[in-house]
Amino acid sequence: MIDIALFGAGRIGKIHAENLVRQAGVRLKYVVDMHVPSAQALAQIYGAKVTDVEGALGDPSVGAVVIASSTNTHADLIISAANAGKAVFCEKPVDLTVERSRESAAAVARNGVTCMIGFQRRFDPTFAALKARIERGEIGDPEMLIITSRDPGAPPVDYIKSSGGIFKDMLIHDLDVFRWILGDEAQTLHATGSCLTDPAVQDAGDIDSTAVTIRTERGLLCQINTSRRAAYGYDQRFEVLGSKGMLQAGNVRPTEVTGWSANAVSVDVPEPFFLERYRQAYAAEMAHFVEALTTGTPVRTTIDDGVKALELAQLATLSWQRKGETLQVMSEGGA
Incomplete structure (x- = not known):
């Protein structure tokens, strides 16, 4: 069983949560969002818990994180998750600055964790x-x-x-x-x-x-x-x-x-709208991420692609x- 923490309970976070729980051997354990009512509402649907960043990354049972929060949080979360030894799926872009994106890629490489960027197309x-x-x-x-x-x-x-x-x-x-x-x-x-x-x-x-x-x-x-x-x-x-x-x-x-x-x-x-247009793509990319975690195979959209x-x-x-x-x-x- 792979326990996953989801950061972001907004529009794209809801899509990823739904696709995550469809995967065999996956449990959505935590939902993290600055707007606590949104986190609570999404967590309740899937039997997850609401916590903060430290709580999610500090739990050794969490094997991976899915980052669907605002762009300005992506780099910090990627680096923190990589330092905690967690696999990462992150929505595009890695960051709004090239420098910070490269720092994120360096943290992923340094810790040897899987990191997939959400280029669903x-x-x-x-x-x-x-x-x-x-x-x-x-x-x-x-x-x-x-x-x-x-x-x-x-x-x-x-x-x-x-x-x-x-x-x-x-x-x-x-x-x-x-x-x-x-x-x-x-x-x-x-x-x-x-x-x-x-x-x-x-x-x-x-x-x-x-x-x-x-x-x-x-x-x-x-x-x-x-x-x-x-x-x-x-x-x-x-x-x-x-x-x-x-x-x-x-x-x-x-x-x-x-x-x-x-x-x-x-x-x-x-x-x-893009939610309807790429419905199948969002499901397929999350299935690919979970498969990569399960089998140890490389992901097809890496953080280097994001950079x-x-x-x-x-x-x-x-x-x-x-x-x-x-x-x-x-x-x-x-x-």
Whole structure:
């Protein structure tokens, strides 16, 4: 039996709790949240206890922690859990600063613990199937990746102010997908952006629409377009052009019913939000984490992946701030 402590009883914490308790040989022992009523409500559902950080990490029976709390707590919790010898699953990003993220990775390496970062898109059935077909050589050598990533609407302004900006909050997933799908590292990066959907986002010091172009070390190309507004739903898709063809990964819809009439052929719009779109992916990534703990096999999304994605997000932020200057990616991932 693996006893697990969950940090964060909010929206994503509830999803992880539900997926955790579905795994054989797992017990959710503790829920930790600064808002105690939220912790109590979630703990009651699954027969867990409410405690604080020290109580959870100080219990020798706890073998792993799941970090779903606010971003500003991630690095401290990763380092503390690693020092306590606990395996770690942590939501992205590792931190809002590259330096603190690297310190977290160093603590994980120093203590030799498992640490998985929650890049759930790698576990999406459609995206994973596309990756597998690339690896089988179906389209030959990949040459170009085009990613479209659009939210149905911007988050609250108070959230935006503390999010680290759109590149670290939203595009960090797309930057991870870029590395995963092309299997290469960035050599140069160019980012530009505008505030097109809500002036309040600009007042908060951020943008809501971006375009990023990356050239890899092998000369492959990636274009990422993102927006905080899509009136038709949560738009998540990409295509890979190769030497022998192309593969496309489309959106997930509530149903696959197609309506035919004299005037039009219609299908459902995409799922309305990321919780619905990546329902299967969240379940699959948690099952993978538990399997890794049980069998001792490596996790597929490591803390090093988290650091590298954040390095690219930081570089994209800098490129945008410099009015779209193309920046060279150094060997350590910095600018």
